[in-house]
Amino acid sequence: MPQAVIEASPDLAIELDVPNREYNPGETITGRVFRRSHVVSSEALVSIKLYGRTKVRVDYTTNSGNGSQHHTVRTRFNLLGSGPAFYNTIFKGPIHIPPDGSKTESWPFSFSLPFGPVNPQGVREGAHNKQKHSFLPIDPPDQITSHPLPFTFYTKVGSYWANGIEAYVEYVLQAEFFEEHTSRFSSSPSAKKTATAVLPITLRPPPIPPLLPDEWRLGRWVRREGVRTQRLIPEFADSEELSFKQKILKLFHSSKVPKYSFDILVISPGVIQLGSVDPVPFRVAAVPRLGQADETSDEVRQLERTPTVSVVSLKMVVKARTEVKVASSLVWDRYTDRTDKFFEWSWMWKEGEEGMALPVWDRRMGAEAGAGFGEGDEKKKMGEKEGLGGGGMSSAGGGGPEGEPPARDIGAELGLRFNPTELAYRGGPAKMSALLYPDFTTYNIRRTHELKWEMVLAVAKETVKVSNDHFVRFVASWT
Incomplete structure (x- = not known):
């Protein structure tokens, strides 16, 4: 369950308007998706989505008469939904970028961060609908959206064989580039994904006034x-x-x-x-x-x-x-x-x-x-x-x-x-x-x-x- 890492290439890349910026819940993320490499397509589509999740991995070893056996258990909670608020088609139509690199296409995007999770069903599914699988209350489901959105976090304690714990909270932008594609098995054109770009973003802990x-x-x-x-x-x-x-x-x-x-x-x-x-x-x-x-x-x-x-x-x-x-x-x-x-x-x-x-x-x-x-x-x-x-x-x-x-x-x-x-x-x-x-x-x-x-x-x-x-x-x- 690796963390998302930056993926960028001339085929597709994501850049924020303010590079390396840290965000607070409620703020707006703005930036652009770029393509610099050569492409000619009568119909292309560029999409971008924002997702957030908390993931845990537990590795442990048990011993029996047949020797030791390694086990891995994972769990995740999806914090953001998959609707229009966090998934946008930012370009659709013909595209031509010459091979000499004289032209670059870019498409702006914007996402407004919520103050709390907006995906109660994804949270409840992560807990298997059981309160004992969550530190925060998930019953009734309508209170989930009032929980604070957790900040970006990562830790790893122990190791693969020594009863280790890996846990993180991440927020990721992912852009995809689709081109019109005709298969030799079908005369009807279809969309084919030919490039992907990934950019993790950082949510900082909400600021607290100086302690008295x-x-x-x-x-x-x-x-x-x-x-x-x-x-x-x-x-x-x-x-x-x-x-x-x-x-x-x-x-x-x-x-x-x-x-x-x-x-x-x-x-x-x-x-x-x-x-x-x-x-x-x-x-x-x-x-x-x-x-x-x-x-x-x-x-x-x-x-x-x-x-x-x-x-x-x-x-x-x-x-x-x-x-x-x-x-x-x-x-x-x-x-x-x-x-x-x-x-x-x-x-x-x-x-x-x-x-x-x-x-x-x-x-x-x-x-x-x-x-x-x-x-x-x-x-x-x-x-x-x-x-x-x-x-x-x-x-x-x-x-x-x-x-x-x-x-x-x-x-x-x-x-x-x-x-x-x-x-x-x-x-x-x-x-x-x-x-x-x-x-x-x-x-x-x-x-x-x-x-x-x-x-x-x-x-x-x-x-x-x-x-x-x-x-x-x-x-x-x-x-």
């Missing part, structure tokens, strides 16, 4: 961490090498070795707008645990200054999840859901640098505010997967809303901005291996994304690694 601050849907994630080292005490803070005795005490987690306990709070986005001029918010705070019930040592609680926590590296991974529907009882949901690592980016502070130091928590507030912050498994898991909530925090070094600790907005400082083809950042951009599409759902395809981040934190020359992953929704740009 409260539309980023920031998610909270909290986790308790701690380090145990003699370097927490000022007299050993600058020691390059601990003594043998100190290493042994540290190795066996001796209570004689000072410990600092703190919570890490990460505010990460649940919605990301592609092409946004505003950087992706990614805010990090370290909250000391200085209460009597916490594990922080007395000598650390008595320090005049709370130990500094710094971010020394950050890694982000975007995973794309593709789900498809096929009308096959042999497949169902077993082979129709694949998640693939789509993009990976890492940032590390240079050797010798202290990294991004998180704002120092006011120790006069630490015991009071820290005692009630991040308690319980519920708060620790907040922000994981479906636990995305509202709320925001300040930028680097500033205090957050009431009850929130000061945080550092690493996303703003690094200038993290997701574009369809790259991640732009200070020192970037980082190219993606494929096009990053907005999340969407159509009849037989659903595309969603996950964001995984991983940070390495440094405290008193000790390192701690923290990570989390959660669903994130990518939305289209405004322009």
